[in-house]
Amino acid sequence: MTAGVDADAVRAYLRGVARRGRPVLYRDAARELALEPPHTIHQLALLLEQLMVQDAQADVPLIAALVVSKQRNGLPAPGFFARARELGRYQGPDTGIPAREYHAAELKRAVDYWG
Template sequence: MKQKIRTVLENTARKHQTISYRMLAIEAEIPGPQIIHKLTNVLEDILRQDHQNGVLSLVPVAVSRGEPAIPRTGFFILLKELGLYDGPEQGPEAIDKHTALLAEIYSTMPKVQH
């Protein structure tokens, strides 16, 4: 499951796009019930693992369907735990942090058309 999620995140990042949690769960074929809960747990594991390994994580590509289309508060809480962010979980600072993370991700990947 983790590898399928990583593959979908990578394919999405290569298009310089984001993907909703629901679409990511569907494309990664996460079995029900509670597919979003399962997805969230795996995304947190991926973010922790990437941080431990010192590699750029693609987890910020996964976003909620709401406006603004940024990750949910748990993502920002985990960033704080990892020492990667010290702002609030919502609002302009969270949006700016997410925008910066996406820019960093997209700058490392040549854009592909689909």
């Protein structure tokens, strides 16, 4: 992983994203965090999962909801939903109306809390 980019750095970056009030694409977040190849999106995903665990333990909104995929039409990657299920935060599928509704609610909570 890129030196200097850890979960704390990602959280600090995402707090700025929350203040803007709209999500950021994975590729843009990876670029702005200066993650270095190879596998920059995977690096970012691992860091986001760390943040999800921290947020669930602290019982606060998932700041990782602020990062979305262009290919998934504004939803996070399936790993977001899988981790949310593991953490007891979500029980539905990775796609469809339940995923969209859950993400919209979590995104709003994240913007309101972290912004």
